[in-house]
Amino acid sequence: xxxxxxxxxxxxxxxxxxxxxxxxxxxxxxxxxxxxxxxxxxxxxxxxxxxxxxxxxxxxxxxxxxxxxxxxxxxxxxxxxxxxxxxxxxxxxxxxxxxxxxxxxxxxxxxxxxxxxxxxxxxxxxxxxxxxxxxxxxxxxxxxxxxxxxxxxxxxxxxxxxxxxxxxxxxxxxxxxxxxxxxxxxxxxxxxxxxxxxxxxxxxxxxxxxxxxxxxxxxxxxxxxxxxxxxxxxxxxxxxxxxxxxxxxxxxxxxxxxxxxxxxxxxxxxxxxxxxxxxxxxxxxxxxxxxxxxxxxxxxxxxxxxxxxxxxxxxxxxxxxxxxxxxxxxxxxxxxxxxxxxxxxxxxxxxxxxxxxxxxxxxxxxxxxxxxxxxxxxxxxxxxxxxxxxxxxxxxxxxxxxxxxxxxxx
Amino acid sequence: xxxxxxxxxxxxxxxxxxxxxxxxxxxxxxxxxxxxxxxxxxxxxxxxxxxxxxxxxxxxxxxxxxxxxxxxxxxxxxxxxxxxxxxxxxxxxxxxxxxxxxxxxxxxxxxxxxxxxxxxxxxxxxxxxxxxxxxxxxxxxxxxxxxxxxxxxxxxxxxxxxxxxxxxxxxxxxxxxxxxxxxxxxxxxxxxxxxxxxxxxxxxxxxxxxxxxxxxxxxxxxxxxxxxxxxxxxxxxxxxxxxxxxxxxxxxxxxxxxxxxxxxxxxxxxxxxxxxxxxxxxxxxxxxxxxxxxxxxxxxxxxxxxxxxxxxxxxxxxxxxxxxxxxxxxxxxxxxxxxxxxxxxxxxxxxxxxxxxxxxxxxxxxxxxxxxxxxxxxxxxxxxxxxxxxxxxxxxxxxxxxxxxxxxxx
Numbered sequence: 001x002x003x004x005x006x007x008x009x010x011x012x013x014x015x016x017x018x019x020x021x022x023x024x025x026x027x028x029x030x031x032x033x034x035x036x037x038x039x040x041x042x043x044x045x046x047x048x049x050x051x052x053x054x055x056x057x058x059x060x061x062x063x064x065x066x067x068x069x070x071x072x073x074x075x076x077x078x079x080x081x082x083x084x085x086x087x088x089x090x091x092x093x094x095x096x097x098x099x100x101x102x103x104x105x106x107x108x109x110x111x112x113x114x115x116x117x118x119x120x121x122x123x124x125x126x127x128x129x130x131x132x133x134x135x136x137x138x139x140x141x142x143x144x145x146x147x148x149x150x151x152x153x154x155x156x157x158x159x160x161x162x163x164x165x166x167x168x169x170x171x172x173x174x175x176x177x178x179x180x181x182x183x184x185x186x187x188x189x190x191x192x193x194x195x196x197x198x199x200x201x202x203x204x205x206x207x208x209x210x211x212x213x214x215x216x217x218x219x220x221x222x223x224x225x226x227x228x229x230x231x232x233x234x235x236x237x238x239x240x241x242x243x244x245x246x247x248x249x250x251x252x253x254x255x256x257x258x259x260x261x262x263x264x265x266x267x268x269x270x271x272x273x274x275x276x277x278x279x280x281x282x283x284x285x286x287x288x289x290x291x292x293x294x295x296x297x298x299x300x301x302x303x304x305x306x307x308x309x310x311x312x313x314x315x316x317x318x319x320x321x322x323x324x325x326x327x328x329x330x331x332x333x334x335x336x337x338x339x340x341x342x343x344x345x346x347x348x349x350x351x352x353x354x355x356x357x358x359x360x361x362x363x364x365x366x367x368x369x370x371x372x373x374x375x376x377x378x379x380x381x382x383x384x385x386x387x388x389x390x391x392x393x394x395x396x397x398x399x400x401x402x403x404x405x406x407x408x409x410x
Numbered sequence: 411x412x413x414x415x416x417x418x419x420x421x422x423x424x425x426x427x428x429x430x431x432x433x434x435x436x437x438x439x440x441x442x443x444x445x446x447x448x449x450x451x452x453x454x455x456x457x458x459x460x461x462x463x464x465x466x467x468x469x470x471x472x473x474x475x476x477x478x479x480x481x482x483x484x485x486x487x488x489x490x491x492x493x494x495x496x497x498x499x500x501x502x503x504x505x506x507x508x509x510x511x512x513x514x515x516x517x518x519x520x521x522x523x524x525x526x527x528x529x530x531x532x533x534x535x536x537x538x539x540x541x542x543x544x545x546x547x548x549x550x551x552x553x554x555x556x557x558x559x560x561x562x563x564x565x566x567x568x569x570x571x572x573x574x575x576x577x578x579x580x581x582x583x584x585x586x587x588x589x590x591x592x593x594x595x596x597x598x599x600x601x602x603x604x605x606x607x608x609x610x611x612x613x614x615x616x617x618x619x620x621x622x623x624x625x626x627x628x629x630x631x632x633x634x635x636x637x638x639x640x641x642x643x644x645x646x647x648x649x650x651x652x653x654x655x656x657x658x659x660x661x662x663x664x665x666x667x668x669x670x671x672x673x674x675x676x677x678x679x680x681x682x683x684x685x686x687x688x689x690x691x692x693x694x695x696x697x698x699x700x701x702x703x704x705x706x707x708x709x710x711x712x713x714x715x716x717x718x719x720x721x722x723x724x725x726x727x728x729x730x731x732x733x734x735x736x737x738x739x740x741x742x743x744x745x746x747x748x749x750x751x752x753x754x755x756x757x758x759x760x761x762x763x764x765x766x767x768x769x770x771x772x773x774x775x776x777x778x779x780x781x782x783x784x785x786x787x788x789x790x791x792x793x794x795x796x797x798x799x800x801x802x803x804x805x806x807x808x809x810x811x812x813x814x815x816x817x818x819x820x
Contacts (some may be wrong), residue, residue, distance in 0.1 A: 001518050026550070059545075060470045066545035067500040070811040073672040074548070074679075081693050083670035084812070085506040088496045090477040096495040100510050107516035108413060135469075135476035138484070140436070260493035262483040269484075283491050401480040402494070 003294075004106045007238035007254045008373045008408065010042030011230035011366075016190040016358030020225040021123040027063045031118050032075040034227030038114075039076075043245060044231050046078035050110040054086040055097035055117035056362035061132040062121050072116065079114075089262075090136030091311060092397030093117065094228065094365025095404035099260060101232045111237035117366030118227040129223045133361070136398045138265040148212045151220060153267050153399045154312040155213025160271050160280065161314065162214075165329025169214070171336075172313035173201045176218040176355055178341045179310060183352025185342070185382035190224050190358030219313040226360030228367035250410065253376040256390070257295025257407040259287035267399040284322045287403045288394065295407035297390070300324040303346065303407070304388040305375050307368040309396040310353040319394050320348070342383070350375070350383045365395035365404065372408040413704075414516045417648035417664045418818065420452030420787075421640035421780045426600040426768030430635040431533040437473045441528055442485035444637030448524075449486075453655060454641050456488035460520040464496040465507030465527035466772035471542040472531050482526065489524075499672075500546030501721060502807030503527065504638065504775025505814035509670060511642045521647035527776030528637040539633045543771070546808045548675040558622045561630060563677050563809045564722040565623025570681050570690065571724065572624075575739025579624070581746075582723035583611045586628040586765055588751045589720060593762025595752070595792035600634050600768030629723040636770030638777035660820065663786040666800070667705030667817040669697035677809040694732045697813045698804065705817035707800070710734040713817070714798040715785050716756065717778040719806040720763040729804050730758070752793070760785070760793045775805035775814065782818040 014034050020026075025033070031054075039046055054068045065071070069084030087096035094117030101113040121129050127147075134149040146152030161167040180196060183189035199207040201218045208216045232255075233241060242249040261283040263270050274280040297303070300323050308323070310316035320331040325339075325346065334340050340348040351357045351371045354364060372391035374380040390409040396402070424444050430436075435443070441464075449456055464478045475481070479494030497506035504527030511523040531539050537557075544559040556562030571577040590606060593599035609617040611628045618626045643651060645659075652659040671693040673680050684690040707713070710733050718733070720726035730741040735749075735756065744750050750758040761767045761781045764774060782801035784790040800819040806812070 003518060028548070058470055058476055060468050060542075063549070064545055065549045066468055066498060067547075067675070067808055067811065069499050069672055070546075070675040070808055071548065073811070074675040080674050081671050081696070083509075084499070084672040085509070086498045087510070088476060088498060089479050089494070099493075099495070100497070100513070103510070103513035103517045103519065106518065107513045109513065109516075132470075135474055136480075137477075138438070138481065139473070139475045261491050262479055262494040264490050265477070265480040265484040286491070398477055398480055401477065401483070 005235045005254050006102045006105050007233045007252050008369065009044065009231040009233050009241050010373055011370045012038035012041045013188050013228040013367050013370055014226050015188050016224050016226040016360065018225060019122045020120050027059055027065050027120045028071045030120055030225065030227050031071055031116060034116055034118065034229045035075055038229035042231060046076050048112045049079060049082060049114050050112055051082055051104055052084040052114040053097040053101045055094035055366055056086050057088055057090055057093045057119060058132050058135055061135065062124060089402040090397030091361045092365055092395045092402040092404050093362040095395040098365060098369055102255060105232060105234050111234040113232045114229060115232060115366055116227060116229045117363035119360035119362040120225045121223045121360065122225045126223060142266050146212060151212035151215050154314050155215045156267060158214055158314040168332065171332040172219055172317060174335045175313040175316050177201055179349055179353045179356035182342055182350050182383060183356025186352050186357055189352040189356055190222060191356050215312060221311045221354040221359040224358035224360040226358055226363045228363040228370050230366055230369050230373065253373050253408050253410050255406055256409045257291040259290030259405045261287040262402050263400060265401055270400065279322060279328055281322060281400045284400055284403045288323055288405045291405040291407045297407060303390050303392045305350060305385050306346065306348045306392045307351060307371050308348060308394040310349060310355050311359060315396060347385050350385050368393040368395060369406065376408065376410050415645045415664050416512045416515050417643045417662050418779065418783045419454065419641040419643050419651050420783055422448035422451040423598050423638040423777050423780055424636050425598050426634050426636040426770065428635060429532045430530050437469055437475050437530045438481045440530055440635065440637050441481055441526060444526055444528065444639045445485055448639035452641060456486050458522045459489060459492060459524050460522055461492055461514055462494040462524040463507040463511045465504035465776055466496050467498055467500055467503045467529060468542050468545055471545065472534060499812040500807030501771045502775055502805045502812040502814050503772040505805040508775060508779055512665060515642060515644050521644040523642045524639065525642060525776055526637060526639045527773035529770035529772040530635045531633045531770065532635050536633060552676050556622060561622035561625050564724050565625045566677060568624055568724040578742065581742040582629055582727060584745045585723040585726050587611055589759055589763045589766035592752055592760050592793060593766025596762050596767055599762045599766055600632060601766050625722060631721045631764040631769040634768035634770040636768055636773045638773040638780050640776055640780050663783050663818050663820050665816055666819045667701040669700030669815045671697040672812050673810060675811055680810060689732060689738055691732060691810045694810055694813045698733055698815045701815040701817045707817060713756065713800050713802045715760060715795050716758050716802045717761060717781050718758060718804040720759060720765050721769060725806060733802065757795050760795050778803040778805060779816065786818065786820050
């Protein structure tokens with residue numbers, strides 16, 4: 001089966017360091033700011049946009065606001081009347097919006113689509129935010145005793161790794177350090193100005209306390225406000241855009257491959273099932289494999305950059321192995337070889353990832369796609385990885401329940 | 411542009427009269443019950459399902475549960491691993507799930523898809539439910555003083571009709587009566603066993619009190635629990651299904667046309683803008699026109715049945731005109747001629763619609779598609795309309811903000 005090509009014409013993200021409520025903004029203002037920055041950034045004609053897809057996890061809980069497609073149609077006069085919808089799969093919501101947009105282009109409905117991922121979360125207390133995010137687990141069936149359900153569940157994953165393969169907390173700490181270091185080069189990263197001493201990454205009950213289970217403060221992504229927007233286009237529209245922008249079509253990145261799978265919801269069921277497999281999360285390996293196969297990649301070494309989910313350090317650890325960068329249980333080798341840092345063989349999260357750049361949950365999948373675009377078009381500024389031809393992404397919803405992976409390239 | 415055909419292989423709805431919580435069920439149980447009934451009903455092989463799309467408006471608010479795609483992958487062993495996502499546009503969420511599924515088939519990704527619309531709402535008080543449903547309006551910007559935001563906003567629409575065209579409450583009451591009467595023939599309708607005397611439909615402060623503005627109890631749809639599921643298929647898979655089921659391919663309904671548009675969110679802006687047009691909601695007229703055009707219909711009289719949104723009687727009144735059944739402001743003629751009742755020229759909502767059959771909001775668009783399927787395959791039992799070849803649907807999110815219309819036929 002040959003699918004129609006889907007190009008990425010660019011986009012923008014808001015500054016993830018901004019506390020949107022403290023700046024007097026509501027979720028609609030964030031969506032509008034994100035759209036306007038993106039449209040201006042890449043010279044898009046708003047009246048050419050034929051459809052919009054919004055990625056959002058829990059606007060209803062944080063902002064009491066659903067129906068964000070309606071809000072989107074209200075933020076610019078040229079967007080009034082277009083079809084819009086919101087898509088959700090917990091922290092993978094942004095990728096769901098991309099997939100829905102891709103499908104619409106591949107189906108032949110539309111030539112230019114806007115995909116916007118958004119989450120506003122800093123308007124409530126940390127405890128309340130944690131409670132709201134619990135809606136991504138099977139409510140009432142898991143993590144019921146936990147103070148922070150997601151820290152609890154990912155700590156369970158770390159424990160499982162410890163038991164099955166052995167796991168050293170120092171390797172997780174190294175993942176955090178790399179992401180924070182990378183974020184310092186990213187002018188939109190939430191943590192870019194944070195000053196963190198060595199004791200913020202080691203066993204230090206004051207500077208790096210246990211949050212839940214075995215995971216410490218440095219292992220955890222933070223609550224973030226943000227919006228990320230990309231424009232997807234058919235080949236026909238991409239050609240026009242190239243002509244108008246005086247760039248060759250071949251310089252515009254396109255989605256080469258994608259994978260999307262959903263495992264059973266309960267973490268314990270997944271872990272139990274994973275015991276039968278070489279990989280703890282075979283569906284995750286499968287989704288990445290789907291993306292590679294569609295992109296015609298035979299080996300992960302053909303990727304020049306990976307932007308992966310690191311809601312917790314252990315998420316990235318798991319991802320490294322499932323991408324095929326190390327055998328199961330051996331991600332530590334990549335870390336010890338310094339292969340994944342900004343100057344390593346295969347930089348992981350040059351943006352800073354979720355831990356460094358921030359994790360406005362519904363925006364994250366779109367932010368990854370945007371960062372892929374930036375790397376592929378040499379627009380990543382201080383976090384540019386030279387000679388990038390192929391970027392892999394991995395976006396995760398829940399405890400590796402929904403997984404979505406893309407290969408984007410030129 | 412020729413689009414790939416998308417067939418409907420059947421499905422099922424749960425009994426909308428059931429209060430799910432009172433029966434000891436959670437939202438996951440409702441999703442599972444809906445899927446199992448549908449799969450059994452139409453002889454679907456679960457392991458053939460390649461993707462699933464869930465329509466749900468506010469599971470987070472009513473049940474604290476998001477990530478319903480993950481739940482879906484957990485309700486049957488053969489569904490584990492498939493891609494899933496949840497789609498939302500307020501009360502039009504079910505249609506958003508259908509559109510996403512359609513796109514995936516048209517794009518060539520999948521041959522068999524499950525679309526499930528779901529909402530569980532009777533587990534909270536009426537006031538709390540009304541408050542949760544407010545998330546479909548622009549929160550903080552409209553209906554801020556209203557006790558019941560949606561009754562308030564649709565009452566505003568009725569007032570606008572009164573001012574622009576004249577509107578008699580008796581005609582709205584007649585719409586309610588027809589929907590309740592139709593529901594008595596539908597074995598899954600929420601209100602099928604309700605006994606309602608004449609005084610429940612007239613100006614009677616005890617039996618039919620004002621709820622908000624000018625809308626009375628009988629004008630309003632009720633809070634409902636329910637799940638509706640349909641299976642969509644490519645032509646290739648529909649052929650196999652026809653062979654296995656020993657029916658001709660030509661007897662399987664397919665989606666002939668569709669329209670989907672999103673207006674600006676605030677009702678007052680829509681009403682203001684509508685003044686410039688012959689139709690109060692030109693985008694609604696446009697979406698229906700899109701569906702007709704794609705289906706190759708030149709006139710609404712080519713439809714044999716319409717299943718339309720009637721969250722309130724005024725919604726159906728507006729819909730009748732925007733379908734082209736009467737000139738703007740003249741829907742009352744259709745009602746006086748008895749054209750829209752079960753034995754009329756063009757039966758509207760033979761199922762009972764939202765008022766009679768029930769309105770579990772995320773399920774409604776899927777329930778409409780399912781009823782279209784039933785009418786087209788002569789499976790509607792006591793509410794079967796003879797010789798149905800084409801069915802139109804209209805699903806609305808918010809104050810006519812998101813509108814989605816389908817033409818389904820054989």
